[in-house]
Every structure is written in structure tokens, then in C-alpha cells.
Amino acid sequence: MTCFLGSIATAFAQQQPLEDSTKVTVPLNNPHTNQLRNREGLFTPNPFGTERGIEYDPITNEYMLIERSGNYLLHPPQHLTFAEYLRLTQREAQRENFKQASEAYAYESQQEGFVPRFKVRSRTFERIFGSNEISIKPQGSAEMIFAGQINKNQNPLFNARQRSQFNFNFDQRIQLNVTGNIGDRIKIATNYNTDAQFQFDNQLKLDYTGKEDDIIQKIEAGMVSMPLNTSLITGSQALFGVKTKLRFGRLDVTSVFSQQRSQSKTITITNGQQQGEFKVSSADYEANKHYFLAQYFRNNYNRALRNIPIISSGINITKIEVWTTNRTNNTTDSRDIVALLDLGENDPYNDALITGGGSALPAAFSGPGFPQQSNNLLTQLPAGSRQTNSNDVISFFQNNTDNFAKLTYARKLTEREFTLHSQLGYISLNYPLNNDEVLAVAFQYTYNGQTYQVGEFSSDISVDPNNPKVLFVKLLKNELLKTSLPSWDLMMKNIYSIGAFQINPSDFRLRVGRLDDKSSVEKYVVDEGQALKDRLWLSITGVDRLNQQNDEQPDGYFDFLEGITIDSQQGRIMFPQVEPFGSDLRAQLQGEPAELVNRYVFDSLYTVQKTIAQQNYPNLNRYVIKGTYSSQGGSEFLLNAVNIPQGSVVVTSGTLVLTEGNDYTVDYTAGRIRIINQALLSSGQPINIKLENSELFGVQQKTLFGTRLDYLASKKLALGATIMHLTEQPISQNEAVGTESISNTIWGFDGNYTSESRFLTRLVDKIPLINTSWQISGTPRLFPESEFLNDLRYGYNRARLAFFNIDPIFYNNSGTFNISRSELSNHYVRQVLETEVFPYRQSVTGQPLLLPTLNLAYYPNQRGQYNYTTTGVNPDGTLQNPEDRWGGIFRKLETNDFESLNVGYIEFWMLDPFIYKPNSPGGDLYFNLGNISEDILKDGRKSLENGLPVDGDFTKVDETVWGRVTRLQPVINAFDNNPEARTRQDVGVDGLNNDDERTKFAPVLQQTAGLQPAAAASLAADPSSDDFQYYQGPELDNRGASILDRYVKFNGTEGNSKTTQQSESQLGVTTSASTPLPDGEDINRDNNMSQTDEYFQYRVSVRPQDMLVGTNFITDRVTSQVRLVDGSTQAVTWYQFRIPINEYESNT
Structure with missing residues (x-):
């Protein structure tokens, strides 16, 4: 084997005679040989023109290191054994590795940014992502905040553990923007801010882009868009999901699966000028916003507009004051008022007490120069009716609150809050009233030169703080919306909002039509019958009477008459008929068959509430009002x-x-x-x-997915197909109008052909209760004594009902309170885990959560608060005939419009009430929904603890059969700041402390001779049975009181707002109060005491034989194995009740 490494890479082999390889040709101590051996390595740079190589000698089995210059050997060859050769090559490999790492580090150190670019040495990585380089560029800031907080709050609404808490606060503020590339094909963009106000401010985008000839052209994840180039199916921009684009030759396939975050x-x-369209149905009138000032104006509305554009009423209203319920606690421009239903009415509703007068015009003011009144109501009222604290008005109307409304600190509306139509006699509010708000007016007008007045202005009756007086005004809307009262007709139902402002008359178009009974096609011309056949609905409803020259000749166009048929500034359509789809339409159908009249006339629109008309009469709600408009230029x-x-x-x-x-x-x-x-x-x-x-609040869950196909047939012709599917699911299970669940699919085909003539053609195929702010209630109308006024018999059957949430302190420190494990294992006082009732529910933290419960403990044989009965009492002080007794609580509902909010059920879970007494006879549980009287002690006077004098001067209060009531309405719902005044004010709803109660009810105490000494002493200690007892204290601990015993008197109102000093001195605890606020007969805190008792009543039987699923409103039951504190495991059953709102037992 021959291998050469160097600057000149040429192989050679010289032909030389074989020699004895064992001869030593070069001395071992040759300096040249040592120099060659001590070289740093094979890959050390060679001198110019030289080359080094290695030859293997198979005879000696050694390697020779040879260094040449041209054909000449520079040194004798160096002989290496195989082991020496391996060590030398290993050292060279290490040097090369160190060299590459050093070069890579030197390259990265020259890159910009916090995280430099780096390369991935992988051909597979490079083939997938286009290159081997990864670049990440983060920008932003991060801030960590650590703090410790000790919070001590002696609010009695908190339990003992919650009043002193240490919290370790950790907060982070991160503002991060990251951009990066993975190769040439993936791009990353992230924007994250912990202080972002809305979710859509934080965005994430991952983008993969393929090459031109790849099938996968693009993959996007995070914030994506799906624009479509079609006119009938529009895309969407603000989507969060995944989007892909694939290419198969000339066919592009774009798909998206996402959640939509925009509209x-x-x-x-x-x-x-801005253009727009509108469409409303006949039942979409503006409710609770527009009101006639008297029945006279409603009765003469059509006649006054008979000769439009001239208004022939002859009346001009010159002065008006509008009053409504004060929910702001702002006493500026406020007065006490008594709003009277029949004030100014010639044909009074209560004709048994009131007689109509000689004036057909509204007139109700006693003063010189004013004509005689419409009726004798003001002269019939008792003299004491003027006083704020008088009960003469309610006595005059025999407790019928339909005839009047009494408001304390009623708020006077400013001129900017309503609009007056001075000739037609109605007002339009800028905002709709709530169903339980009162609206009243006083106004003055002229007719034929004579001045008339209805009601009293605030300037007519001076303010006297020491002797408050009321203003008598005209009632337009009472706190209870009843369609049977004349006030229902005062609310106008012929005004519709189109959702636009500053409408341009020249571009306004309106049409009125009716959906055909069979085809549901909109028809704008009547095509049946005789009386109205071939006439436009626009003309029938009175908004097309004139032509363009204002001649009385319908021309098929809407009569744009400001203040008569339209309010262009507010975007309202006003029909010149009181009931355009009701009685006015019926009058024009005289002589037609009854079947046709009954199909066309929508009388229910004007006789029942709006939501009921929409839901219950879809066969009559077939009229549509639609059109186009343009706004200001x-x-x-x-x-x-x-x-x-x-x-x-x-x-x-x-x-x-x-x-x-x-x-x-x-x-x-x-x-x-x-x-x-x-x-x-x-x-x-x-x-x-x-x-x-982008949606500010995610009130609906929207999911959008779809596919778009684009096929490029030629340079001029493009074909496409689209399919999109959208689902919307509201967060709440109770769907409201306008936020119903939907699941819609739309598909279509389109084509696009472009030629040099720029002629464009497109072909398109046709193709859904737990809160403890309760208070004892007055006597329900279920019992006959509820009719008593200023009579102690009103409360004779009230038994004790305790309602509370148990403080968790008992479960953590039970030994301190002398409470046994057996007591803590009582099913009616123990803690309840959420999984006990909802076994398949998972908590966010993964830990079992405690379920808050409302505990009700009813003692039918114990005297309830303000029960002064002396008959039907056993010697031990318990009540006889417990089956005839009752206990009740009530609270404010945050909403009272169940129809529009789609509230359908009263739902609650109840623990089996017969665990320990399976043979108990049980009883009945009643729910009353509606207007509940706040007059707990029925005397027609509002009792407020903070209205009692702090100096003990009882000349500032009035005496009633129940106790003391204040003459003045306090402005602030709080006790006096002086701690010493607390003992004079925190005395209960009766306004009496125990000493005063013994004096007031001495005749009652004298009739208790038959009671045992202990029972007589207990009654004398607290004659009104309204004392409050805190659930902690030495007395309870020493006698080992059970948890239920500790809460028996927790709902008392006398002494339930003790100051810190009082609590520490009496019980040795920081706070021993149930509320920091004064008690009173104003549970909804609107500065008024409602005396109306009109509600729907629902009954649930709580008896062992009736606890069956499928009956008695029970829809489900859950039986769970519960491990108790005492170590035992027992099975308990929970029952789910769902009471339909429309399945009431009675309507009082």
C-alpha cells in the first residue's frame, strides 16, 4: 500500500534492486531521523516544493516515512512499527478535530445577536430545510417581582382563617419578540407580552416554505389567514391554527383548520357617503325607551298624523321633568316622589276610587289659573299623603301597588338623556329602562291658548329636610311590567332602530313586506283578499302616503318626514300608526274573512311582552322592515x-x-x-x-376549517372550488338571543377567465346559586296573615330558619372548639368535595376541590324573628302545630329578564335530607320568582338601622306597631363613624334594642304566664328573637355546642355588626360580626322599599316517598362513597332538581 499526503499529491514507485532489509542504512541516532520523527504530525505544513509520504514494506512489516524534493530524498527513510504508526495517525486526527472546532468557534464569535447562528453538519438536515444554518434572534426584556404581603381584614363576611393571611407574591413581566430561521425554509415569528390586554395581542407564527417543484409548498402554524378570491364565499384573516398549501401540477390545494379570532x-x-343595509322584524321594536305622556296622546296619535306632514294635535308641551329610579346613590337633583297611574286620566283605571272629571285633556294640578282636573284623584288622596313617611297612599289604594309607585331620592333626568316630541306628546330615552325601574313625568302644555299641567314640578314643592314631602307625578312605567295595566299601552311599540346614524334622505330606501305563509318568500304587495289587494305594505302601514311633492298620493317610496316617520340622527323608523301590524291593520281588513284577518293581524305584538311575542307567535311575526341607507358624507x-x-x-x-x-x-x-x-x-x-x-372578549368558541382548490387550466382560465365549515359554541350552556350555536357548511365553484379585452366572466353554480347575601323575608302570600298591615299577627307563624356557610376553621382547629370527630362527620355540617357530586369533573390544579354549599337549617317548632305570638305555644316555649309554620329568606336577582336571556330552569343539588331520619314526614320547599315585597315588618315604612339617630334622640323617629323607623333617608349605606353610635344603630330591623323591646312588647310578655321559667326568661331576654350570636365564643365552647347549634342565631339582625372593640371586649376575638353593613328593608340597595308581592310560585315536595328521579322535578341522583373524619366510609345521595320556569304552581 502506498499513500502520499502533501501539497503535491502524486504517487510514485522507484524500481530499485532488492537489498537486505535488515541492514541499518541510517544510524539510529541520525539527527535528521530524529527531526523527522519529532515532527508534529503527518499533516504539518510542508516546506515549499517538498512532499512527504508513507510506504509500507511488506517484507519487514514496517512503515517508512519518506521526505522528498523532486526526485531526491531529503533524509533517509524513517522506519515505524505498526503501533508507532497508529499513535502517529491518532495524534494527527486529534489535531484536525481541534482545528475544526477552533475554526467553528471563531466563526460563531463573529456573528451578531444574543444567540449566534450555528450550523448543523448533516446532509439530511440540509436536504429537508434547504441549508444547514439555524438563526434565532430574540429581543425583549424580562422582569421578576418578588414580594411578601400580610393582609389583615376584620371583615365579618370572612371566616377566621381568611381574616389574616400571608401571601407570597411573584410576578413576571415578559416582553419577548423572537424571529428565527431554520435553514432556508422555516421561519419563526413570536410576539409575547404578559401585560397584553387582549389575547390576540400575543401572536405565534411558524412558516415552512418549500421549493417551486415541491408538493408541499407552504405550511403555516399559529396566526394564519385564509383569503379567498371569490365574491360569494369570503375568507378570514385573523385565524389561529394550521394552514397548508400543496401543489400537484397545475392544481393548488389550500386547507386550513383553525379557531377564528375575528369577525x-x-x-x-x-x-x-357610507352605505349600509338593515333588516328588522315587526317584533324588534325598541322596548322600554319610548313613552306616551298620557293615554290622551296615544288615543289621538293617529288622528294627529292624519294630515302629514302637518301635525294637527293643537298641543305644544313647554315644560317637562322626567324622573326614574335612582341606582347611582347620587342625591343631586333628586326628590321623593309618588307616581300615580291615573293622574291626568279622564277615564281612570281605578274607577272604584276615582271619578273622571270634565276635562278630556290631561290636567292634574291644583293651582290658580289652571283648568279643572281630569279626575278627582288629588282631592281624594288623604291629607297625609304629602309626607314621605306616610302610609296614607298605600292605605288609600288598599295595598294595591299597581296604582302607584313611591320612590325615595328619585333621579331627575337631564335634557341630554331624553328627547321630547312636544306636539305628539311622547318622550324617547337615550337608553332602555330595566324591567324593574320606574319612570314618571310632570309636564306643562298649551292648548288653544290655555295652559295645562300634569303633576308637580320640583319648583312647586319646596324642600324641607326636617319634614320631607313628596311630589305627585304621572306614572308611565311601574317597577313591575304588567300588560294588563294601562301603563303597558303608554310604552310605544311602533318605533324601530335600524342601527345607523345621520341618515341621508336622498339615498334612503325602505320596504315593508310579509313572508308568504307557504313559501316564506318576502312579498311587498298584498295578493289576496279584497280590501287591500294589490296595495303595498309600505302604504298600508302608513309610511307611504305622499308623493315627492308632498301631495297625498302614495308613490311606492318611503315618506322621509323628520320627526314623524324617521329620526335621521338616531336612525329610528317611526310608523304614524299606534299599532301598524295590530288594530290599525285590522281596521283596514274590515269585511275580510276571519281566517285571513287572523293570519295577518299581529295583535299579540301589542298585548304581550316583546320576547313572548317573538317566541310564542312565529306564525304572526312574519313582517319584515328592510332597506338601505347612506350616512353623512x-x-x-x-x-x-x-x-x-x-x-x-x-x-x-x-x-x-x-x-x-x-x-x-x-x-x-x-x-x-x-x-x-x-x-x-x-x-x-x-x-x-x-x-x-378582533374580538375583545371570547364570548363564543368559533372553529373554522375548509379547503380551497385552484386549477390553472391555461394562462387565461382558472377554475376553483371552495368548501368551508364554521361552528360556533357559546361559553354558557344557556344560549342568548344572537349567540346561538351554529354548525354551517358552505361550498361552491367558481371560474375566472381573462382575455386581452379585460372582459371578466364568473360562473357560479347555484347550489344555537350559591350566594349568602340573603335576608329573612316577609310573610309569603301563601299564608292568610300576609294581608295584615301594621299588625303583629303578620309574623305569628314565622319559625326559625338558619342560613349560613360553615367556617372552615372548625375543620382545621376542631380541638380548640371542643368539637368531636363524630360531629365533624355529620353529613349536614361536614365538608363536601366536588367529586362527591360531580365524580367525573377534573380540577385545574389536579387536587380535589371543596364544594361551597348553602346550608339551610329549619326549626319549625322554634320562634322565628319578630314572632310575638302567645297562643299555640308549649310550656317549654316551642311552637305547637309545626306543620303550619314557615321560614323564608330572599335575595336580589341580578337579572329579571328571563325570556331574553333564555333562562329556562331553577337548578340545584340537594343532599338527601333523610339520612338520619328516613321516616320523617318532610315538608314543602317553595321558590318565589318575581317582585317580592321588601317590607319585612309590614307597616309601609322603610326601616334602616343607619337611619336611627346616633344621639338617641327618638323625636327624630316614628313609632310603628313593630318598633321605630327613621323619618329621613340616609344617603350612605353605612353606620356612623363614631364607634359609640353602633350600639344605638345596630339594633335590628325593628329599631329596638332588647331593653326597648321589653318596654314596647310588655303586653306580650305579660301573656306568658303559662311558660316554664326558662322559656319565659328566654323570651324576656330577647322579645323580638332577633339577637345575633357569633359562632365562636367561650360560652359555646364550654358547653360543647355542635356546629348547627352555633349557627342557630347567626342570622339575627340585632348586634350583628359589632365593632372591633365590641368583639374583643365581649368574646375576645377581633371580629364577631356577620356583616359590616346596616340591615334594612332595601335588599337591592336602590333607596326604595318595594311593597309589591307579585311572583311565580314553584313547589318542591321534600318527602321520602317523593325523592325519585323523573318525578318532583328530580332529574338526576348521584350516590358516592364518602370517607368521613372519624375514619368510616358511608354512602350518601345527592339529588339534582331542575324546575322549568314556565311550570309554576301559581301566579300571584
Whole structure:
């Protein structure tokens, strides 16, 4: 074997005679030989013109190192054994490895960036990714924040453990932007910010790009887009998912699977004016926003507009004040009012108490110079009705709250919050009222030179802080929306919003049609019957009476009459008929068959609530109001969107795609577009703006996947096919109107042919309760004593009902409270794991979670709060006939519009109530949904603890049969800051402490001679049974009180808001209160006490024989094996109840 390595790589072999190889031709100590042997290696650079090589001598089995210059040997050959040769080559390999590593390090050290580029020495890697280089460039900052926080909060709403907490706070703020390349084909782009306000601000993009002849042309992951070049099926820009593009010859296949994070919309601009379309149904009128001021104006509305554009009412309203429920606690421009339903009505609703007067016009003000009143209501009211604290009004109306509404600190609306139509007699609010809000007015108008007034203005009755008085005003809407009352007719149902503003009259078009009963095709002309056949619905509904010259001749176009048929500034359509699809339509169908009249007339739209009309009468809700509009002109237009994805705005003028920066500019954050090419605005060519706006809140889960096929048949002909599938799923299981679940698939074919003539043709084939803010309730109407007013018999059957959440402190420190393991194993007081009721639910942390429960403990034989009965009582003080007793609590519901929110059930889980007493007779559990009276102690007066005088001056309060009530409405819902005043205010809803109760109810205590001494002493200690007892304390601990015993009196209202000083001095704990807020008869904190009891009642039987799935509203049961604190394992059953809202037992 011969091998040469060097600068001159030529092989040679000289023909020489064979010699004795054993002869030593070169001395072993030859300096030249040692120099050659001591060279650093075979690969040491050779001197110029020299070469080195190795020859193998098969005879001696040795290797010879030879160094030549041309044909001359520079040194005698050096002989190496095989072992010496291996050591030499190994050293050379190490040197070469070190050299390559050194060169690579030197190359990387010269690269820019925090992470330099580096190479992967793999041909497979290079073949897949296009090159062997990887480059990552991170930019940004990272900040770590460490802190320790000790929080001590003596809020009695917290349990003992929660009042003192140490929290280790760790926070990080990372702003990171990473760009990188893997080879030539993969690009990475990441933008992440922990302080981003919205999820779509953080973006991730992974992009793989193949070569021109590869099948895989492109793979994208992260934020992707799916633009489509079709006009009927539009793509989407802001998608999060995976997108692929494959190429098979002339066929491109683009597919996407993603979640959509934006919504698409299109805006059209013509001649500098924004174009739009609208479509609403007849049941989509604006509810709770527009109100007639009296029945007179409703009755004369059609007649006043009979000769439009002239309004022939003869009335001009010159002054008005509008009042509503005060939910802001702002007392500026507020007054106490009594809003009367029949005020100013010639035909009163309550004709048994009120007699109509001689004036047919609304008139209800006693003053010189004003005409006689419409009725005698103001003269019939008792003299004391003027006083805020008087019960004379409710007594006059015999407890019927339909006739009036009494508001404390009612808020007066400013002129900017409503619009008055002075000739037609109605107001339009800028915002809709909630269903439980009150609306009332006082107004003054002129008719034939005479001034009339309805109600009292705030200037008519002066303010006296020491003697508060009410204003008598006209009631337009009560807190309970009842369609049987005249106030229901005062709400206008002929005004519709089209969702646009500043409408241009010249480009406005409106049509009214009806869906055909068989084909559901929109028809704008009546094609059956005799009375209206061949007439346009536009004319029948009264919005087409005039021609372009305002002559009374329908011309098929909408009569654009400002303030009569349209409010162009607010985008409202106003029909000049009170009931265009109801009684007014019926009047025009006289003589027609009853079958046709019943199909066409939508009377239910005006007799039932809006949502009920939409849901229950789809066969009549067939009218559509649709059209087009243009808004105010200019060069800048609102896109009605914010945080628009960059590049998602596409602007076209005809078929020409405009260029951003040259023809228009976009403010993506504010949602504005400015057309800077003025020639486009004045060309008359429509400008179409297609955009997507990122959703600020992910209220719906949207999944989009689809495929696009593009086949290039020739340079001029391109064929395409598209299929897209979109699903939307709302987060909540209860679907609301407008956010229903959908699963839609759309597909289509398209073609594009382009010739030099620029002629374009496209062919398109046709083709879905746990909160402890409860309070004891008043007597339900289920019991006859509920009708008593200012009578102690009102509470004679109230038994004790305790409602509470158990403090976890008992489970962690049970020895401290002298509570046994057996007590902690009681199923009705133990802790409940979430998996016990929901065995297949997994927690986010992986650890079992505790399930918060609402504990109800009912004691039917114990006297409840404010129960002063002396009959039907056993000698030991317990109540007789427990089956006739009741206990109740109530709370505020955050929503009261169940129909529009699609609330269908009352759902709850109940632990088997008969674990320890399977033979118990049980009882009934009632749910009342609706308007519940807040008058817990029924006397018509609102009791508030913080309204009691802090100085003990009882001349500032009034006495009722129950105790004391304040004369003045406190502005702030809080106790006085002086701790000493707490003992005078924290005395319960009756306004009496125990000493005052013994004085007030001395006659009751004198009738307890038959009681045992212990029972008599207990009643005398707390005659109202309203004392609060904290669940901790030496007295309870010493007698080893059970957990249930500790909460028996936890819901008392006297002494339940102790200060820190009181708690420490009495019980030795920091806080022993159940609430820091004063108790009172205003559970929804709207500064008013509702006295209305009108609700739907649902009954659940809680009896052993009725606890069966499929009956008694029980829909499911779960039996679980529970390991208790005492070490035992027992089986318990939970029952799921689902009570349909529409399956009520009674409607009171």
C-alpha cells in the first residue's frame, strides 16, 4: 500500500534492486531521523516544493516515512512499527478535530445577536430545510417581582382563617419578540407580552416554505389567514391554527383548520357617503325607551298624523321633568316622589276610587289659573299623603301597588338623556329602562291658548329636610311590567332602530313586506283578499302616503318626514300608526274573512311582552322592515370596530383593488379609514371596504376549517372550488338571543377567465346559586296573615330558619372548639368535595376541590324573628302545630329578564335530607320568582338601622306597631363613624334594642304566664328573637355546642355588626360580626322599599316517598362513597332538581 499526503499529491514507485532489509542504512541516532520523527504530525505544513509520504514494506512489516524534493530524498527513510504508526495517525486526527472546532468557534464569535447562528453538519438536515444554518434572534426584556404581603381584614363576611393571611407574591413581566430561521425554509415569528390586554395581542407564527417543484409548498402554524378570491364565499384573516398549501401540477390545494379570532364585515361608500343595509322584524321594536305622556296622546296619535306632514294635535308641551329610579346613590337633583297611574286620566283605571272629571285633556294640578282636573284623584288622596313617611297612599289604594309607585331620592333626568316630541306628546330615552325601574313625568302644555299641567314640578314643592314631602307625578312605567295595566299601552311599540346614524334622505330606501305563509318568500304587495289587494305594505302601514311633492298620493317610496316617520340622527323608523301590524291593520281588513284577518293581524305584538311575542307567535311575526341607507358624507369613515388585524382591510373601487398609503389610510387601533384619493369619492363608483375586527372578549368558541382548490387550466382560465365549515359554541350552556350555536357548511365553484379585452366572466353554480347575601323575608302570600298591615299577627307563624356557610376553621382547629370527630362527620355540617357530586369533573390544579354549599337549617317548632305570638305555644316555649309554620329568606336577582336571556330552569343539588331520619314526614320547599315585597315588618315604612339617630334622640323617629323607623333617608349605606353610635344603630330591623323591646312588647310578655321559667326568661331576654350570636365564643365552647347549634342565631339582625372593640371586649376575638353593613328593608340597595308581592310560585315536595328521579322535578341522583373524619366510609345521595320556569304552581 502506498499513500502520499502533501501539497503535491502524486504517487510514485522507484524500481530499485532488492537489498537486505535488515541492514541499518541510517544510524539510529541520525539527527535528521530524529527531526523527522519529532515532527508534529503527518499533516504539518510542508516546506515549499517538498512532499512527504508513507510506504509500507511488506517484507519487514514496517512503515517508512519518506521526505522528498523532486526526485531526491531529503533524509533517509524513517522506519515505524505498526503501533508507532497508529499513535502517529491518532495524534494527527486529534489535531484536525481541534482545528475544526477552533475554526467553528471563531466563526460563531463573529456573528451578531444574543444567540449566534450555528450550523448543523448533516446532509439530511440540509436536504429537508434547504441549508444547514439555524438563526434565532430574540429581543425583549424580562422582569421578576418578588414580594411578601400580610393582609389583615376584620371583615365579618370572612371566616377566621381568611381574616389574616400571608401571601407570597411573584410576578413576571415578559416582553419577548423572537424571529428565527431554520435553514432556508422555516421561519419563526413570536410576539409575547404578559401585560397584553387582549389575547390576540400575543401572536405565534411558524412558516415552512418549500421549493417551486415541491408538493408541499407552504405550511403555516399559529396566526394564519385564509383569503379567498371569490365574491360569494369570503375568507378570514385573523385565524389561529394550521394552514397548508400543496401543489400537484397545475392544481393548488389550500386547507386550513383553525379557531377564528375575528369577525368579518363589509362597508360600502358611494359618493363619499357610507352605505349600509338593515333588516328588522315587526317584533324588534325598541322596548322600554319610548313613552306616551298620557293615554290622551296615544288615543289621538293617529288622528294627529292624519294630515302629514302637518301635525294637527293643537298641543305644544313647554315644560317637562322626567324622573326614574335612582341606582347611582347620587342625591343631586333628586326628590321623593309618588307616581300615580291615573293622574291626568279622564277615564281612570281605578274607577272604584276615582271619578273622571270634565276635562278630556290631561290636567292634574291644583293651582290658580289652571283648568279643572281630569279626575278627582288629588282631592281624594288623604291629607297625609304629602309626607314621605306616610302610609296614607298605600292605605288609600288598599295595598294595591299597581296604582302607584313611591320612590325615595328619585333621579331627575337631564335634557341630554331624553328627547321630547312636544306636539305628539311622547318622550324617547337615550337608553332602555330595566324591567324593574320606574319612570314618571310632570309636564306643562298649551292648548288653544290655555295652559295645562300634569303633576308637580320640583319648583312647586319646596324642600324641607326636617319634614320631607313628596311630589305627585304621572306614572308611565311601574317597577313591575304588567300588560294588563294601562301603563303597558303608554310604552310605544311602533318605533324601530335600524342601527345607523345621520341618515341621508336622498339615498334612503325602505320596504315593508310579509313572508308568504307557504313559501316564506318576502312579498311587498298584498295578493289576496279584497280590501287591500294589490296595495303595498309600505302604504298600508302608513309610511307611504305622499308623493315627492308632498301631495297625498302614495308613490311606492318611503315618506322621509323628520320627526314623524324617521329620526335621521338616531336612525329610528317611526310608523304614524299606534299599532301598524295590530288594530290599525285590522281596521283596514274590515269585511275580510276571519281566517285571513287572523293570519295577518299581529295583535299579540301589542298585548304581550316583546320576547313572548317573538317566541310564542312565529306564525304572526312574519313582517319584515328592510332597506338601505347612506350616512353623512366626508373622507373619513368609522369602521365600527377596534383592534383590526393589520392587513385585513381590503378596499376596492369596482374591480380595482386600492393601495393602502396611496388611496387610503387605516387607523387599525381606533377603527377609522380615510380615503385620501378624492377622485375615488367623487367618481360615483361604489367603494367596498372589507375588514375583520378582533374580538375583545371570547364570548363564543368559533372553529373554522375548509379547503380551497385552484386549477390553472391555461394562462387565461382558472377554475376553483371552495368548501368551508364554521361552528360556533357559546361559553354558557344557556344560549342568548344572537349567540346561538351554529354548525354551517358552505361550498361552491367558481371560474375566472381573462382575455386581452379585460372582459371578466364568473360562473357560479347555484347550489344555537350559591350566594349568602340573603335576608329573612316577609310573610309569603301563601299564608292568610300576609294581608295584615301594621299588625303583629303578620309574623305569628314565622319559625326559625338558619342560613349560613360553615367556617372552615372548625375543620382545621376542631380541638380548640371542643368539637368531636363524630360531629365533624355529620353529613349536614361536614365538608363536601366536588367529586362527591360531580365524580367525573377534573380540577385545574389536579387536587380535589371543596364544594361551597348553602346550608339551610329549619326549626319549625322554634320562634322565628319578630314572632310575638302567645297562643299555640308549649310550656317549654316551642311552637305547637309545626306543620303550619314557615321560614323564608330572599335575595336580589341580578337579572329579571328571563325570556331574553333564555333562562329556562331553577337548578340545584340537594343532599338527601333523610339520612338520619328516613321516616320523617318532610315538608314543602317553595321558590318565589318575581317582585317580592321588601317590607319585612309590614307597616309601609322603610326601616334602616343607619337611619336611627346616633344621639338617641327618638323625636327624630316614628313609632310603628313593630318598633321605630327613621323619618329621613340616609344617603350612605353605612353606620356612623363614631364607634359609640353602633350600639344605638345596630339594633335590628325593628329599631329596638332588647331593653326597648321589653318596654314596647310588655303586653306580650305579660301573656306568658303559662311558660316554664326558662322559656319565659328566654323570651324576656330577647322579645323580638332577633339577637345575633357569633359562632365562636367561650360560652359555646364550654358547653360543647355542635356546629348547627352555633349557627342557630347567626342570622339575627340585632348586634350583628359589632365593632372591633365590641368583639374583643365581649368574646375576645377581633371580629364577631356577620356583616359590616346596616340591615334594612332595601335588599337591592336602590333607596326604595318595594311593597309589591307579585311572583311565580314553584313547589318542591321534600318527602321520602317523593325523592325519585323523573318525578318532583328530580332529574338526576348521584350516590358516592364518602370517607368521613372519624375514619368510616358511608354512602350518601345527592339529588339534582331542575324546575322549568314556565311550570309554576301559581301566579300571584
